[in-house]
Amino acid sequence: MSNTYLDPYDSEREPHSARAETGSIVDMDDRSAWSYGQRLLAEWFEAHETEGLVPPDTPIDLLGPVLGYVHKLAYDRDENDFRYLIYGRSIAKKSNMGGDGTRVSDLIEPTRSVFLEHYRALVANPRLSVGRLTYQGTNVPNNEWIRAVAPLGRPGDGVTHFIVFTETVQDARF
Numbered sequence: 331m332s333n334t335y336l337d338p339y340d341s342e343r344e345p346h347s348a349r350a351e352t353g354s355i356v357d358m359d360d361r362s363a364w365s366y367g368q369r370l371l372a373e374w375f376e377a378h379e380t381e382g383l384v385p386p387d388t389p390i391d392l393l394g395p396v397l398g399y400v401h402k403l404a405y406d407r408d409e410n411d412f413r414y415l416i417y418g419r420s421i422a423k424k425s426n427m428g429g430d431g432t433r434v435s436d437l438i439e440p441t442r443s444v445f446l447e448h449y450r451a452l453v454a455n456p457r458l459s460v461g462r463l464t465y466q467g468t469n470v471p472n473n474e475w476i477r478a479v480a481p482l483g484r485p486g487d488g489v490t491h492f493i494v495f496t497e498t499v500q501d502a503r504f
Contacts, residue, residue, distance in 0.1 A: 353444040353465040355477065364478075365502040367396040368460050371478040371495040375458045381485040382456035388482070390493065401494040403434070405453060411435045412449050412492070421496055425472070440465070448479070453489045456481040462499070474499040 358364060364372070374392045378384045393400055398420030403412040412434040434445045444463070452459055463475040475496050482491040 353440040353463060355444060355448050355459075355461050355463045357459065357461045358476070364460055365476050365497070367399055367495045367497055367503070368476060368478040370396055371400075371480055371493065372458055372460060375478075375480040379458070379480075382458075383481050383483040383485060383489065384493075385484060386482045386490050393493070393495070396495055396497075399495055399497045401492075401496070403449070403492045403494065405449075405489050405491060406433075409433075409435075410450065411446070415491075418496075449492060452479060452481050452492070456483065456489055463496070472498045472500070476502055 358368075361369070361372075370393060374390065375384055377392075378388045390397075390400075398418045400416065400418045401414055401421070402416040404415055405412055414432050414434075417432075434449065435442060437445065448459070458481075459477070459479040461477055463477055465473040467473070475498055478495045480493045481489045482493060483489045
């Protein structure tokens with residue numbers, strides 16, 4: 331898969347979370363605090379979901395205004411891991427890392443552990459997840475991100491993919 335972006339990241343610099351010691355994702359239950367992108371993904375999810383899942387072939391046209399902030403991941407049941415099929419170009423630049431074809435288990439810590447735990451919990455209990463990711467550490471650029479994660483799949487088959495919206499708190503449109 332291609333790692334070419336219209337807004338390329340700088341492969342000579344370290345990823346945004348390289349200096350983080352820990353990280354965590356906390357749910358945001360107050361819809362009035364959600365950003366435009368979080369609300370847009372939630373609206374798309376709620377319009378198409380059945381039993382906590384959106385069919386994988388559902389068009390994502392509604393997400394057009396935020397596609398640069400969207401990832402699509404495939405769930406590998408055998409490995410209990412997730413592979414980035416699409417990695418939004420705006421996020422690639424902001425996080426200073428590309429992801430097309432990369433597995434979550436290949437990411438640096440603490441991002442790897444935080445994301446694996448979060449995605450695995452959503453596989454076990456499919457639901458829309460809207461929250462905030464925070465990294466703790468010294469000199470961590472872009473240490474706060476807002477996210478929304480929609481599980482894709484079919485009842486009976488379970489989760490097969492995720493659509494993820496993410497952007498920095500500083501860049502969020504509320």
